[in-house]
Amino acid sequence: MMDFPLTLDVILRRAVATHGQREVVTKRDDGTWHRYTYADMERRARQLAVALQKLGIEPGDRVATICWNHYAHLEAYFAIPCSGAVLHTINPRLHEDDLVYVMNEAEDRIVIVDQTMYAVLEKVLDRVSLEHIIVFSAEGNVPEGTLDYDTLVEGTDAQDYEFPEMEERQAAAMCYTSGTTGRPKGVLYSHRSIVLHTFGSSLSSAMSVQESDSILPVVPMFHVNAWGLPYTCAMLGAKLVFPGRHLDSESLLDAFEREKVTVSAGVPTIWIPLLDKLNECPDQYDLSALHTLIVGGSAAPKRLMTELEDRHNIRLLHAWGMTETTPLGTVATLRPCHAKLSEDQQHAVRLRQGHAVPFVEIRARGDEGIVPWNGKTMGELEVRGPWIAGSYYKRPDAAEQFTDDGWFRTGDIVTIDASGSMKIEDRSKDLIKSGGEWISSIDLENTLMSHPAVAEAAVIAIPHVKWTERPLAVVVTREGNHVSEAELKEYLLPLVAKWWIPDAFEFVEAIPKTATGKFKKLALREQFAGKS
Numbered sequence: 001m002m003d004f005p006l007t008l009d010v011i012l013r014r015a016v017a018t019h020g021q022r023e024v025v026t027k028r029d030d031g032t033w034h035r036y037t038y039a040d041m042e043r044r045a046r047q048l049a050v051a052l053q054k055l056g057i058e059p060g061d062r063v064a065t066i067c068w069n070h071y072a073h074l075e076a077y078f079a080i081p082c083s084g085a086v087l088h089t090i091n092p093r094l095h096e097d098d099l100v101y102v103m104n105e106a107e108d109r110i111v112i113v114d115q116t117m118y119a120v121l122e123k124v125l126d127r128v129s130l131e132h133i134i135v136f137s138a139e140g141n142v143p144e145g146t147l148d149y150d151t152l153v154e155g156t157d158a159q160d161y162e163f164p165e166m167e168e169r170q171a172a173a174m175c176y177t178s179g180t181t182g183r184p185k186g187v188l189y190s191h192r193s194i195v196l197h198t199f200g201s202s203l204s205s206a207m208s209v210q211e212s213d214s215i216l217p218v219v220p221m222f223h224v225n226a227w228g229l230p231y232t233c234a235m236l237g238a239k240l241v242f243p244g245r246h247l248d249s250e251s252l253l254d255a256f257e258r259e260k261v262t263v264s265a266g267v268p269t270i271w272i273p274l275l276d277k278l279n280e281c282p283d284q285y286d287l288s289a290l291h292t293l294i295v296g297g298s299a300a301p302k303r304l305m306t307e308l309e310d311r312h313n314i315r316l317l318h319a320w321g322m323t324e325t326t327p328l329g330t331v332a333t334l335r336p337c338h339a340k341l342s343e344d345q346q347h348a349v350r351l352r353q354g355h356a357v358p359f360v361e362i363r364a365r366g367d368e369g370i371v372p373w374n375g376k377t378m379g380e381l382e383v384r385g386p387w388i389a390g391s392y393y394k395r396p397d398a399a400e401q402f403t404d405d406g407w408f409r410t411g412d413i414v415t416i417d418a419s420g421s422m423k424i425e426d427r428s429k430d431l432i433k434s435g436g437e438w439i440s441s442i443d444l445e446n447t448l449m450s451h452p453a454v455a456e457a458a459v460i461a462i463p464h465v466k467w468t469e470r471p472l473a474v475v476v477t478r479e480g481n482h483v484s485e486a487e488l489k490e491y492l493l494p495l496v497a498k499w500w501i502p503d504a505f506e507f508v509e510a511i512p513k514t515a516t517g518k519f520k521k522l523a524l525r526e527q528f529a530g531k532s
C-alpha cells in the first residue's frame with residue numbers, strides 16, 4: 001500500500017474537489033449573515049497561509065486564535081496547520097494570568113483575534129511577546145498597531161501557492177485544559193490524530209455526520225476544535241452554520257430554523273435554557289429539520305433528554321470527551337443489545353456516557369486493580385487510542401497522569417457495564433465520601449435538576465465529624481419559581497438512597513462556571529468552606 005500521509009490538507013483538497021459548492025454560513029456580530037462556500041474558504045485559507053509566511057511564520061511556529069465560531073476561524077483552522085505551523089486556539093474566558101501563561105509557554109508569535117475579544121488580549125499585551133496581532137473585525141477599523149484580517153487576506157496573492165508536504169505525526173494544533181486545578185496544561189494534536197478523529201467521530205455509531213446535514217457547532221472553536229466538527233463537516237461536505245457570538249437560546253433557535261439545521265452540539269448549560277424557551281413557545285420556530293442535539297462536556301440531565309424528545313421530537317445524543325482525547329471518547333447510542341429494553345431503560349442507557357468509539361479503548365482502575373465490567377464497581381477511567389494524548393506539552397511533571405503501560409488517567413470515576421457502556425459517577429476530586437461509602441455528586445445534581453423549579457444544582461462535599469464528608473447542594477431556582485429545602489428533600493427521597501440526601505441546601509443567584517461552562521466546584525468549596 002502507499003504510504004499516504006494522514007494530513008489535514010487532504011481534507012481541504014477534498015472539500016473543494018467533491019463539495020466545493022456546499023455552504024459555510026456565519027452570523028456576523030451585527031446579526032447579518034455571511035455566506036460562502038468551501039471553495040471560497042479554501043482560496044482564502046491559502047491566502048492566509050501566504051500572508052502568515054510573509055509575516056515570518058515558519059513550519060512548527062505557533063499561531064494563536066482568540067475567536068468565536070465563524071468563517072475566518074475556519075480559514076485559520078486549515079491555513080495554519082496545512083502550512084506546517086501550529087494552530088493554538090485560546091479560550092478567552094481564561095483568567096488573565098492563565099492567558100499570559102499559555103501564550104508564553106506556547107511561544108505564540110502571531111495572534112488572530114476577534115475585534116470583540118480584543119479587550120481580553122489588550123489586558124495582557126505587556127506580559128506576552130507577540131510579533132503581530134491580526135484583528136478580525138466587521139468594519140475594518142482595527143486598533144492602531146494591528147493588522148486587519150480581511151485586508152491582509154484579500155491583499156495576498158496565493159494563486160500559485162500549494163501547501164507543503166507534511167509528516168502526519170507533526171503537530172497541527174494545540175489546546176490547553178481549562179485548568180480547574182493548577183496551571184492549564186497544553187495538549188498537542190498531530191495531523192494524524194485529528195484526521196483519525198475525524199473518521200472515528202463521523203461514524204454512525206458515533207456522531208453520524210452526513211453530507212446532507214446542516215451542522216451548527218455551539219461548542220466553541222476555541223476549545224478542543226469544537227469537538228472536531230469543522231474538520232468532520234469539511235471532510236464530508238456537511239453545511240456548516242456558525243453562530244458567531246450569538247449563543248442565546250432565541251438566536252440559536254432562529255439560526256436552526258433559518259438554516260434548516262439538522263444537528264447541533266453543545267454543553268448542557270446551552271441546551272437547558274433552550275429547552276425552557278421551546279417549552280414556553282413550542283410553535284414559534286419551525287424546527288422540522290432538526291433531528292439531533294449532541295450534548296457533552298458535563299452529564300446530560302434526564303429531563304433534557306425526555307422533554308426534548310417527547311415534546312419536541314429532537315433526539316439528544318450524549319457523548320463524553322476531554323481536551324486530552326481530541327475530544328471524542330465515548331457515545332451513548334442504542335445498540336442491538338438494547339432493543340428489548342423498556343423506554344425508560346433505554347433512556348437510562350442513553351444517559352450514560354456510552355461505549356468507546358472505534359479505536360478508543362477504555363478500562364477503569366480501582367483500589368484493587370482493573371475493575372470488572374459489571375456496571376457496579378467504580379474505578380478511575382483510563383483510555384488509550386490514536387487520538388488520545390500521550391503526554392502534556394512541556395510538562396514532564398504531569399507524567400503521573402499516564403500509567404506505566406501507556407494509558408491516560410482521566411480523573412473521571414466510572415462504572416462500565418457488561419456491554420462496555422461507561423457511566424461517569426464523578427470527577428475523582430468531586431466524589432463525596434460519607435461514612436466510607438461514595439456518593440456521586442453528578443447523580444445528585446441531575447436528580448435535583450429534574451425538579452421543575454430547579455434551574456441548576458451543584459453538589460459539593462463538606463467536612464463532617466462523624467461521616468468524614470456530607471453533601472451540600474447549591475441550588476439556583478428557575479425564574480419565577482420557588483422551592484424550599486424541605487420540598488427538595490422530599491422530592492429526592494424516592495429517587496436516591498436516603499443517606500445521599502444533602503444535609504444542607506444553599507440557594508444562590510448563580511453557580512460560578514469554568515471557562516468551558518462547567519460548575520466551578522473549587523470556588524463553591526471555598527465559598528461554603530465554613531459549613532459543616
Ligand code: AMP
Pocket residue numbers: 177178224295296297298299300318319320321322323324327353410411412424427516
Ligand atoms: P475538558 O477537557 O475541559 O473538555 O473537560 C473534560 C471533562 O469534562 C471530563 O474529564 C469529564 O469530567 C467532563 N465531561 C465531559 N463530557 C462529559 C459527559 N458527557 N458527562 C459527564 N462529564 C463529562
